[in-house]
Amino acid sequence: MASQQQLSAIKGSRVLMVGAGGIGCELLKTLALSGFQDIHIIDMDTIEVSNLNRQFLFRQSHVGQSKAKVAREAVLKFRPHIKITPYHGNVKDPDFNVDFFKQFNVVLNGLDNLDARRHVNRLSLAAEVPLVESGTTGFLGQVTVHVKGRTECYECQPKPAPKTYPVCTITSTPSKFVHCIVWAKDLLFAKLFGDKNQENDLNVHSTDAASSSEQAEDAFERRKDEDIEQYGRRIYDHVFGYNIEVALSNEETWKNRNRPRPVYSRDVMLNGLAQQNGNISDKNCAMDDPSSVSAMASLGMKNPQDIWSLMENSRIFLEAFKLFFVKREKEIGNLTFDKDDQLAVEFVTTAANIRASSFGIPLHSLFEAKGIAGNIVHAVATTNAIIAGLIVIEAIKVLQNDTNNYRMTYCLEHPTRKMLLMPVEPFEPNKSCYVCSETPLTLEINTHRAKLRDFVEKIVKAKLGMYFPLIMHGPALLYEVGDDLDEDMVANYAANLEKVLCELPSPITSGITITVEDLKQELTCNINIKHREEFDEEKEPDGMLLSGWTQSSSVENDDNKSIGNGGSTSNAAQTVPDDSEKNDEMGSVPSGKKRKLSEVPDAAAQDFSSVTDGSRNHKKLEVVDDDDDLLMLDADPGINKKKRLQ
C-alpha cells in the first residue's frame, strides 16, 4: 500500500496520459484507484468493435465515440470526485506544446506508434518532465522511465525504422507473402480503386517497358460497354498472366530465382462456376449497406481462417472486384485500403494469394492476410493490465524523485532465471543521442530585427562555444563552417548571415526549432525560438535571451559494479560499442533504388529488438538481487530469442 508520503505526492500531482486504448484504459483505472486526482488524457481515436476485447471501459454502444471522453466517463463511475480532462486530438497538434507539457509532474505513454512516441519524448525533454514509456504486444510488454539528464531518453537507443521493401521486390521478384500483400494493397488496389492521379509502380519492370506501359494504361481502364465480369477477368489475366509473361521474358532476373507461373482465369475457373457467381451475388442486392457487402459471404465462404485454394481465391477475387463496381461505384477513385473494409480486405487477400501462388509462396487465410495488410497489432487485456500496474509503480517513484529505484521492467512470456517480470536499472543518457544529447534551449529573440549573424556571434559562438557550427532549420541548411564548401555555398551562407531571421530562405519564426550542430565537438543543440519584441538594453544588451542551460553532470561510471561479482551468467557477453553505427534514424531516407512502399506495424516488441542491437552497450544491465549479488546480463534479457519483425 502507498505510504502517507506517497499518498500525498500522488494526491497533489497532475499527470498526463497519452493514449486511451489498450494500455490507456487499464492505466486510467489503476491511476484512479491509486489515488491520483488530476489526470489529463489525450487520444485521437474513436472506439471500434475490435477494441472491446481489452479496452474494458468501452461498450458496444460506445462504438464511434471518442476514446478519451468515454474512458473518463467510465472511470468517474467508480471515482466520481477526481478530475479527468480528456482531449480528443492528436498529441502532435501544436496545442500540445512545451508549455502544455510543463504543467505535468509526469507523462505516461500508452501509444502504439513510433512517431508519436518520439514526439512525446522530445516534448517531455523540452519541458523537463519525466516520461514513463510502455508497450505491449501479445504476452510481451515493457515499461521504461526516462528522466532528462539522469536516464536515457526514449530515443537514446535507436528504434528500428518501419520496414520498407525495395520497389523491384514488390513489382517483380516477391519472395514472401508480405511482398504480395504490399503489391495487392499499394499497387493493384490503389490502381483500380484509388486516386487515378497517384503515381503507381504497377507496370514498372526490370527492363525498359516504355512501350508496353502505354498499353498497360489502357488495360486498367474499363472499356466502353464492357461487361463487368469480362472486365474483371481481363484485369485478372493482365496482372496475373500477361505481366508475369513479360517479366519472364527477362532472363537475367530469373537466373538465380524460381520462375513464377503465369495464371489465367480460364485455367482456374470453370464456366459453370461463372454462372454460379451471377446467381448467388443477386442475394446481395437486398443489402444496401456498403459496409456489409462481402464477396466471401456471397459465395458462401464462411471461415476467415480457412486457406482457400487458388480457384477459391480467384472466384472471390473476381466477385470482390465485381461488387466494388456494382455496389460501391461512387467510391471508386477515392478508396484507400482500410483494414475494417471487409471487401477491400477480401480483394487484397485474394489478389495477394493469387500472386503468391504464381511465385510459389504459401497462401494465407483472410484472417492472416488482414493482419499483415492492416498492420494489426495483436493484443490481450492481461498484458495491458500488468503493464499498467508497473507504469503506476514507476510513476509514483517519479513523483517522489526516488531516482535510485527507477526501473525498466520487462514482462516476459517465458521466465528468465525464474522471473516473469524483470526489473533492470535504466541506462545513463547517451551522450551522442540526437535528441537529448544536449539541453534543448529556448532562445527569446526578435525574429524581425535580429540577423543570422547576430545569432551566430552572440549565441552559437559566445554562449554555446561552437565554432564550427552547422545551423539547420529542419532539412534546410542555413549556415555552416567548413573547409570543403564550394564557392556557391559559401556565398549563399554569407548572404544568409546578413538576413533577418524571419526572412531567411527557411524563415526562423516564433515556435520553430533550429538545430545547431558542431561536428567537431559532437554537440547538437536544439533551440526553440520564441519571438520577443523588446529587450532591456541594460540587462539584456545582446537583445536575446538563452535559457535552459544546465551544466551536464559528469555521470559516474560505477566501474565496481560492472565487474561480475556474483558470477556472470552465460549471457554476460561484453559487447563493445560499435562506433560505426550511427543512431541517426531521423535522417535515414532509404537511398538508391529503395523507395518506401509500405510500413510494417510498429509493435511494441520492436522496442525490444532495439535492445538486441548490441551496438552500443556502454552500461551493463544489472538485475539487483536482495543479497547484493550483482548478476550480469547482456542488454537483452531473454528477449534475444524473439524474432525481429520481418
Add this chain to the structure above:
Amino acid sequence: MDGEVLTEQETALYDRQIRVWGVDTQRRLSKAHILVCGMKGTVAEFCKNIVLAGVSSLTLVDDRVATEEAISANFLIPPDENAYGGKTLAELCCDSLKDFNPMVRVSVEKGDVSSFGGDFFDKYDVVVASCCSLATKKSINEKCRKLSKHIAFYTVDCRDSCGEIFVDLQHHRYSKKKLDENIECQLQYPSIEEAISVPWRALPRKVTKLYFAMRVMERFEEVEKRNPGDVSSADLPGILKLKKELCEANSLNESHVPDKLLERLVMCTREFPPVCAIIGGILGQEVIKAISGKGEPLKNFFFFDAMDGKGIIEDISSPDSGS
C-alpha cells in the same frame, strides 16, 4: 450452427486476442466454467480479464457485505454507499462484470464456500480461492483433487504491495512451441497442503523471502483464528515471535524472513491497486494457459513485490513429487 467456426460476433470481438492465442484456444475458453471466491481488488482484476477473454461462465462467491475498506481497490463497485449498501461483494461485482462481455454468463452463488461439496465444484473447470483461511483453501483443493475431472485450482492473495499466486493443475498435459515445432509436455503439481508442507530447510537457498513471510502470516491467522487479512499493528510482536518459532522449528536462518517485510504485511491490509492489476493479469494469463493446454503454466507459486519489482516463479514441491 457450424461448431467448427466461431460466430461472426465472436470473430469480430475477439479478433485481436485470437491473433495472440489462436482460434482453438478461443473455442476452449468459450466452453470453460470458472468459480471465484473472495471478491477483493485483485480478484476483481482477474474477473475482468477472464470475462474479456470470453469464458462460458463465471460464478462469484462472496457473501460479505460491502464496506468502504473492502471496495477500496475494487473498480467494479461504485463507492456510493447508497448504491452498495446492503449488497454483498459478489452481487455488486456481478452486476458490473456482466457489462464487460455479454457473451459470458456471470452469476452469484451464495453460501459458505468451505461447506460446498465435491459435486458443487464438479461444475467448474477452474477454481480460484482468495480471502480464505488456509484450512478452507486446503479443503477446496482436496475436494477438487478427488474429482475425476481435472480442475485447475488457484489461490491468490495480496497484502500491502506484495502478491502471491498458487497453482495446482494436478497432472497437466500441454503443448509448447520449440523453434518451429509444437512439443507435448507434462507437469505434475503438488496440492497446496503438500507444497507448504515441504520443510523450509529443504527449499533452495534463494527462494524468495516473500514465500516465508506469507506462510508466517498465514500461520498466525490460523493459530489466532483470524479472518484472512484481519491483522493490525498490535499483532506485530506476536507475528515476529511466531516467525522466530517457525524458523527455529524449520532450522531456517531468520534472515530469510526479514522483520521489515513482515512489518509491511502487517501494517497495511489494504491492497495496492497496481499490484492488483499485475497479479490479476498474471493469474488471468495462467488460467487461459491452463484452459487452452497451450504454453507452459507456471509451477507452482508466483510472487510479486513492488519494492523490488520482480515477478518471480518458485517451485515449491518435494523432490519426489512434481516433474
